[in-house]
Amino acid sequence: MYELKTLLPQFDIKLPTCMYNLKNVSLSADPTTSTSSVSCSASEFSSSINLRKSIPCALDLDFLGRQIQHLLKDETVSVVIRQDKIIQQLQGLKTQLGKIRAGLGICGKTVQHSTAFQDGRKEVSLQDIVINGHPNFIPYALLALKNAWRDLYTVNVKTFIHSTMADIGPAARKFEAEMDKIPVNNALPNINVTLIWKNCEHMEMISSPTMYVPIYGEVNVIRYLGRVGPTEYRYEGSPLCNEIDLVLDICYQLLRCSTHKAQVAMVRLLDKRLKQQYFGGSQMSVADIGVHSSLIRIPTITDKDLTPALLAWRKRAKLVTQI
Amino acid sequence: MVEDKENVESGEQVSKKGAKKLAKAAKKAELKAETATAIAANNAAGDNAVDTAVGRYGLSEMIQSKDKRTERNFVVVHELGSHVEKGLLWVRGRVHTSRSKGKQCFLILRQQSSTVQCILAVGDIISKQMVKFAGNIPKESIIDIQAKAVSVPIKIESCTEQTLELSVEQIFVISQAKAQLPLQIEDASRPENADDEGLNIRVNQDTRLDNRVLDLRTPANQAIFRLEAGVCRLFRDILTEQGFTEIHTPKIISAASEGGANVFTVSYFKDSAYLAQSPQLYKQMAIAADFDKVYTVGAVFRAEDSNTHRHLTEFVGLDLEMAFKYHYHEVLHTIGNTFTAIFKGLRDKYSREIESVGQQYKVDAFKFLEPPLILQFSEGVAMLREAGVETGDEEDLSTPNEKLLGRLVKAKYDTDFYILDKFPLAIRPFYTMPDPSNSTYSNSYDMFMRGEEILSGAQRIHDPEYLIERAKHHGIDTTKIAAYIESFRYGCPPHAGGGIGMERVVMLYLGLDNIRKTSMFPRDPKRLTP
Numbered sequence: 111m112y113e114l115k116t117l118l119p120q121f122d123i124k125l126p127t128c129m130y131n132l133k134n135v136s137l138s139a140d141p142t143t144s145t146s147s148v149s150c151s152a153s154e155f156s157s158s159i160n161l162r163k164s165i166p167c168a169l170d171l172d173f174l175g176r177q178i179q180h181l182l183k184d185e186t187v188s189v190v191i192r193q194d195k196i197i198q199q200l201q202g203l204k205t206q207l208g209k210i211r212a213g214l215g216i217c218g219k220t221v222q223h224s225t226a227f228q229d230g231r232k233e234v235s236l237q238d239i240v241i242n243g244h245p246n247f248i249p250y251a252l253l254a255l256k257n258a259w260r261d262l263y264t265v266n267v268k269t270f271i272h273s274t275m276a277d278i279g280p281a282a283r284k285f286e287a288e289m290d291k292i293p294v295n296n297a298l299p300n301i302n303v304t305l306i307w308k309n310c311e312h313m314e315m316i317s318s319p320t321m322y323v324p325i326y327g328e329v330n331v332i333r334y335l336g337r338v339g340p341t342e343y344r345y346e347g348s349p350l351c352n353e354i355d356l357v358l359d360i361c362y363q364l365l366r367c368s369t370h371k372a373q374v375a376m377v378r379l380l381d382k383r384l385k386q387q388y389f390g391g392s393q394m395s396v397a398d399i400g401v402h403s404s405l406i407r408i409p410t411i412t413d414k415d416l417t418p419a420l421l422a423w424r425k426r427a428k429l430v431t432q433i
Numbered sequence: 434m435v436e437d438k439e440n441v442e443s444g445e446q447v448s449k450k451g452a453k454k455l456a457k458a459a460k461k462a463e464l465k466a467e468t469a470t471a472i473a474a475n476n477a478a479g480d481n482a483v484d485t486a487v488g489r490y491g492l493s494e495m496i497q498s499k500d501k502r503t504e505r506n507f508v509v510v511h512e513l514g515s516h517v518e519k520g521l522l523w524v525r526g527r528v529h530t531s532r533s534k535g536k537q538c539f540l541i542l543r544q545q546s547s548t549v550q551c552i553l554a555v556g557d558i559i560s561k562q563m564v565k566f567a568g569n570i571p572k573e574s575i576i577d578i579q580a581k582a583v584s585v586p587i588k589i590e591s592c593t594e595q596t597l598e599l600s601v602e603q604i605f606v607i608s609q610a611k612a613q614l615p616l617q618i619e620d621a622s623r624p625e626n627a628d629d630e631g632l633n634i635r636v637n638q639d640t641r642l643d644n645r646v647l648d649l650r651t652p653a654n655q656a657i658f659r660l661e662a663g664v665c666r667l668f669r670d671i672l673t674e675q676g677f678t679e680i681h682t683p684k685i686i687s688a689a690s691e692g693g694a695n696v697f698t699v700s701y702f703k704d705s706a707y708l709a710q711s712p713q714l715y716k717q718m719a720i721a722a723d724f725d726k727v728y729t730v731g732a733v734f735r736a737e738d739s740n741t742h743r744h745l746t747e748f749v750g751l752d753l754e755m756a757f758k759y760h761y762h763e764v765l766h767t768i769g770n771t772f773t774a775i776f777k778g779l780r781d782k783y784s785r786e787i788e789s790v791g792q793q794y795k796v797d798a799f800k801f802l803e804p805p806l807i808l809q810f811s812e813g814v815a816m817l818r819e820a821g822v823e824t825g826d827e828e829d830l831s832t833p834n835e836k837l838l839g840r841l842v843k844a845k846y847d848t849d850f851y852i853l854d855k856f857p858l859a860i861r862p863f864y865t866m867p868d869p870s871n872s873t874y875s876n877s878y879d880m881f882m883r884g885e886e887i888l889s890g891a892q893r894i895h896d897p898e899y900l901i902e903r904a905k906h907h908g909i910d911t912t913k914i915a916a917y918i919e920s921f922r923y924g925c926p927p928h929a930g931g932g933i934g935m936e937r938v939v940m941l942y943l944g945l946d947n948i949r950k951t952s953m954f955p956r957d958p959k960r961l962t963p
C-alpha cells in the first residue's frame with residue numbers, strides 16, 4: 111500500500127531555497143545512531159519560525175527512508191513496528207515544537223516587527239496618537255512643541271473636524287494654518303498626531319484603544335509628549351522632575367479657574383516658581399511649554415496681571431514657541 | 434327560589450323538578466323578550482330620530498374628476514399649527530384609529546408621518562348617526578374632513594400635533610379600506626426596545642414585506658425612503674457641482690467582459706444575454722471617450738445566492754469614475770469628500786427623518802470626520818494584530834475582522850466612516866494598478882461605514898499591454914476580455930473610481946440591521962414579489 115521507493119536517498123531531495131542555509135541532514139546524520147537523535151534539542155529550531163517545520167520534515171523523511179531501506183530485507187512485521195515507533199517519535203517532536211512555540215508566545219504566521227535589546231526589553235514602534243479637542247480650548251501646546259522641537263523631533267499633526275462640530279471658528283482655523291506652516295522634516299524621529307475638533311468637555315488623548323486608557327487634560331498630554339519626545343525634553347531622570355511636574359500641575363489648575371481672581375492667584379504661584387531663566391532651570395522644558403500655552407488660552411490674563419519676571423520669561427519663551 | 438325549594442320538599446320529586454325547569458325557562462324567555470323590545474325601541478328611537486346632519490357625512494362618490502371643488506381649502510397636517518382658531522378648513526388624510534364612545538368619537542387622522550386628533554361630539558351640527566358613522570370607518574380609509582382647529586389645554590401625547598385638535602363638522606370617506614388589515618400600522622411602527630414592558634406585538638419582516646404598501650406607511654419607513662431619496666439627490670448634486678456628467682449604462686449586456694459567475698442570464702431573442710452586475714466597463718469607456726468625470730445611478734444585478742442581512746440580488750448602484758492627472762489620491766479624496774458632503778447634507782437637511790427613524794430603531798447617530806480619515810491597509814492590519822488577531826499581510830479582511838477593525842477605528846478616532854488605502858495586490862482584480870513603490874500592494878482602496886465595506890475602488894490599468902500582462906498573471910483568458918482591453922487602445926487617460934450600493938449606505942448610515950429595510954421592494958434569492 112505504500113510507495114516506499116520514492117523515499118530512497120538515491121533520489122535527489124530538493125531543499126527549500128529560502129534565505130537561510132539549511133544543513134543537509136540526510137548526509138550528516140548517521141543512519142546507525144539510535145532514533146533518539148530525531149528529538150533534537152530545541153535550540154536548533156529556535157532560529158526562525160518559518161524554518162521550524164522544514165527541518166524536522168527533511169530529517170524525518172530521510173531517516174525513515176534509510177531505515178526502511180535497511181529493513182526491506184527483514185520481515186515486514188518489523189517494518190511495521192519500526193514505522194509505528196517513528197510515528198510515535200514524530201508525534202513527540204510535534205508536541206515539543208508546539209511547546210517551544212507556545213513558550214515564545216509569538217504569532218505563528220508572521221515575524222513581528224520589534225527589536226529586542228540585550229537585556230530583554232523590546233522596542234516597539236510608537237503609537238500614532240489621537241487628540242480630541244474642543245475649538246474653544248485650543249491645544250496651543252501642540253503648536254508650541256512643534257515649534258520648539260523644529261530641529262529635534264517632528265510632530266506630524268493632521269487635523270479633522272468631527273461630525274459633532276458644525277463649525278470650528280476662526281481661532282481654531284488660524285491655529286490649523288499656523289500648524290501647517292511648520293515644515294515637516296521626515297529625517298527626524300517623529301510622532302503622528304491626529305487632532306480631532308470635537309464637541310467634548312476635556313482634551314483627551316488616545317494612543318491605543320486596546321492597550322491604554324485615554325489621557326485627559328492638556329498638561330498630561332504635554333507630559334506624554336515630553337516622555338516620547340526628544341531627549342532634551344525628557345525630564346523624568348532630571349533632578350528638576352518634581353519642579354516641572356509642580357509647574358504643570360499649577361497650569362492644570364489655572365486652566366480650570368473660573369474667576370479672574372483665581373486665575374491671577376495661580377499666576378502669582380507661577381511667578382514664585384520662576385527662579386531662573388526658565389521654569390525649573392536654565393533650559394527650556396515642557397513646563398515652559400505648559401505655562402506658555404496655558405496663558406495663551408486665557409485671554410483675560412493680560413500683561414498687567416503678569417510680573418516683570420514673567421513678562422521677561424514670556425518673551426524668551428515666545429522666541430522658542432513662536433506663538 | 435325559597436318557595437321552589439319548599440315545594441320540592443313537600444311534593445313528588447320528578448314532577449316538581451320538571452315544574453321548576455319549566456318555570457325557569459319561562460322566566461328566561463320573559464326577560465329576553467323584555468330586553469329585546471327595549472333594545473328595539475331604543476334603536477328605533479335612534480334611527481328614526483331626525484338626522485340633523487344629513488349631507489354632512491357619508492361615502493363620497495368615486496372621484497372621477499367631475500368637480501374641481503376649488504372652494505375647499507386643504508391644509509396639510511403639520512401646518513395646522515398656524516390655523517388654530519381661524520375658522521373652517523379641509524384636511525385629507527387616513528383614519529389612523531377611530532373609536533366612538535357614546536356621544537363622542539375620537540379619530541386620529543394621519544397624513545404621512547403627521548397625526549392629529551379629531552373629535553366628533555353630538556350637538557347642534559353633529560347627529561348621533563354621524564358619530565356612529567365616524568366610529569365605524571375602517572382604519573386606513575382615506576377621508577376628507579371639514580373642521581376647526583382648536584387648541585387644547587393638555588398635550589396630546591399620542592399625536593405629532595400635540596397642541597391642537599380638529600373639531601369636525603363634515604366627514605366624507607374618499608376611499609374605504611378593508612375592515613381586516615394584514616398588519617396594524619401601530620404594531621409595525623412600535624419602537625424596538627427590548628426592555629419595553631408594554632405591548633410587545635411585533636410584525637415580522639416577511640409579513641411586512643408581503644404587505645409592503647401598508648408597512649411603508651409607518652413613520653420610520655416614510656423617513657427611511659425620504660432619506661434614501663436624499664442620498665441620491667446629494668450624490669447627484671455634489672458630483673454635478675464638481676463637473677461630473679451623469680451617464681446611463683446598459684443593463685442588458687453580452688457578458689463578454691465579466692466572468693460567467695454571479696450574473697443573471699436572460700433570453701435575448703435567439704440568444705442569451707446577461708444583466709449587468711456593474712457599470713464599471715461602461716464608466717471606463719466613457720472616460721476613454723473623454724467625459725473626464727462621470728457618475729451613474731442605476732440598477733445593478735448580482736446572482737449571488739446569499740441570504741444575509743446585507744445582500745440583495747438587485748440594488749441601486751451609485752458609481753463614479755474619474756480621470757486624474759498624476760496620482761489616484763486625487764480621485765480618492767474626491768470620493769471621500771463626496772461621502773463627507775453627503776453625510777453633512779443628511780445631518781443638516783434630514784434631521785427630522787433621522788429622528789423619526791430613531792424613534793423606532795434606537796441607534797447612535799452616525800459619526801464622521803472631515804476630511805475623511807484615511808488609513809493604510811498595513812496600519813489596519815497592525816491595529817488588528819495589536820488587538821490580538823492573527824492576520825497575514827496579504828490576507829483579505831474577513832468579515833469579523835472587518836467589523837473588529839471598524840470598532841477599533843471607532844474607539845480610537847470616533848468615526849463611523851473611514852477609508853482603507855493600499856490593499857494587497859494579490860486580493861484585488863487583475864485590472865488594479867499595482868503600487869509602483871511596493872509590488873505587494875496596489876493603488877486600491879475600500880471605504881467602510883460602521884465597520885462594513887461599502888465601496889471598493891482602485892486605479893485601473895489604462896495601458897492595454899500592461900493589462901494583458903496582469904490578466905495573464907491572474908490566469909485570465911485574454912480572448913474573453915478582448916473588448917475590454919481593446920477600449921484602451923486608442924489612448925485613455927489614467928483613471929480611478931468606485932461604486933456604492935445606495936441601500937447599503939442608507940442602512941449603515943441609519944444603523945439599521947437589515948438591508949431589506951432600506952429597499953422599497955427588495956429582491957433577494959427568496960423574494961420576487963411584490
